[in-house]
Amino acid sequence: MNKLATMYWERDGRVEILTLSRPQVLNAMNVQMIYDFNTAFDEIAKSDASVLVIKGEGRSFCSGLDLQELSSDRMEVADFDTRGQNAFFKLEAMDKIVIAAMQGHAIGGGLQLALACDLRIATEELICSLPAAQEAIMPGLSVMRLPRFIGLGRAKRLILTGEQLSGGQAYDLGLVDFLTPAVAFNRKVLEVVQFMSQATSFGTIQCKLSMNRSYDLPREAYLAEYYARMAACVEHPDHAEAKRALLEKRPAAWS
Secondary structure, X not given: OEEOOOEEEEEEOOEEEEEEXXXXXXXXXXXXXXXXXXXXXXXXXXXXXXXEEEEEOOOOOEOOEOHHHHOOOOOOHHXXXXXXXXXXXXXXXXXXXXXXXXXXXXXXXXXXXXXOXXXXXXXXXXXXXXXXXXXXXXXXXXXXXXXXXXXXXXXHHHXXXXXXXXXXXXXXXXXXXXXXXXXXXXXXXXXXXXXXXXXXXXXXXXXXXXXXXXXXXXXXXXXXHHHHHHHHHHHOHHHHHHHHHHXXXXXXXOO
16 A cells, blocks of 8 residues: 555556545545645556545545635645646546546536546545635636636536535546446446446547647647547557457457
8 A cells, every 4th residue: 555644556357546645634635635635646547557546534535625724824725726736637647547536526627627537436425616706716727628618608607606415416427437326426436437447448648639739739639639539549459359359259458
């Protein structure tokens, strides 16, 4: 197990599992957690695992900013946000499928973290929101990410009003990918993670990275990158294995 002040992670087969570990404050984000995110993501990026799961210890995924620390002189909001967004960009660029396992609360920075992941699993009872505008600040780069998931109109409604959603409402909006009752949460997370760990090939990762880049590059630059990724997929051993597995009518064994 690898342990930092506010989180720890461990390996299980092809999966890295990162657990936020401030359960006494519902895993609220403080300055140390933001530093720990950057350290942990840098280390996990070096792993040959194909999937990263991010979850919270105790009864909450992440309840947002630590309000006690926010009200003190220890937190400079602009610096905190810059370091936080830098960490979240690392998730989007990571050559792994990143899954947010959300129970209890995904408020503010907690929901921002989930939006930087590739897939989101939530309990029906989850409470999620982006209340920053009511605090006279911005909800980080959720102003960029959220419209990509649910459309500009709905994103404006949630960000400008700070409206709270249940897990079921978030699922209906397309903000959550997998929904489960709280009593079946661990089983559902395991089911999704097992599927993705078996299904994630070199091509799967290229799909993730290419989709993320599609919003950021001019058309010609994006096409050049796409063709390079496709060529790499065709030459990769996983593609040959996929063809053999189809002919032999068996599951593929990715490299």
